[in-house]
Amino acid sequence: MKIYVGETVKNAVNSKNQPVTKTHIAKQIGLSRTQFYTILQDQEMDPAYVIKIGKVIGKDFRKEIAQLREFPEEQFFVKEExxxxxxxxxxxxxxxxxxxxxxxxxxxxxxxxxxxxxxxxxxxxxxx
Structure with missing residues (x-):
């Protein structure tokens, strides 16, 4: 199942205030850099990737992506790591x-x- 994310995740990852590299994000979510760039180009994304990316960059996407509000809150917990x-x-x-x-x-x-x-x-x- 994929959910519509539009440019939300891509913009967050590409933000100038984003100190984490795309390579690091890809590695943390279990993708190659190429695979990561490919999923960033899509307007729809697997919610598991959205949640994982959010954890790596320290962002809870539930405010911007309404479909994520269906998922349990503990999945979005971003610990200070x-x-x-x-x-x-x-x-x-x-x-x-x-x-x-x-x-x-x-x-x-x-x-x-x-x-x-x-x-x-x-x-x-x-x-x-």
């Missing part, structure tokens, strides 16, 4: 967001330095 490198999902997510902020700040610094170099070149203070 260590995912990679001894870190929990929330710790990984927090670290990823911090790194993202630092990366954006570094890019802004580079852009500012490039602007200053162009201005110095225009003024003839440094050779082009």
């Amino acid at each position: 260590v995912i990679e490198n001894g870190m929990t999902f929330e710790e990984l997510k927090s670290e990823m967001i911090d790194l993202q902020r630092k990366y954006i700040h570094a890019l802004e610094d580079i852009r500012q330095l490039q602007k200053e170099v162009r201005n110095l070149e225009k003024m003839g203070k440094i050779p082009t």
Whole structure:
């Protein structure tokens, strides 16, 4: 039996705030990376996969997918488990967001330095 999931699961997995790799998710739910990508492309999915994916990424899909509300609540229990490198999902997510902020700040610094170099070149203070 498959249920309609539309883009809900795919969007959650592809979210920029998702610190868990697709390869890791596939491994955790017992699929190859190729198989995982294949099921993500479908608008319909086996509920067991939806539940398993939700557990791995720390998301309860019952709010978005009404058909899942028929399943017992204990199937959706997402325990705080260590995912990679001894870190929990929330710790990984927090670290990823911090790194993202630092990366954006570094890019802004580079852009500012490039602007200053162009201005110095225009003024003839440094050779082009």
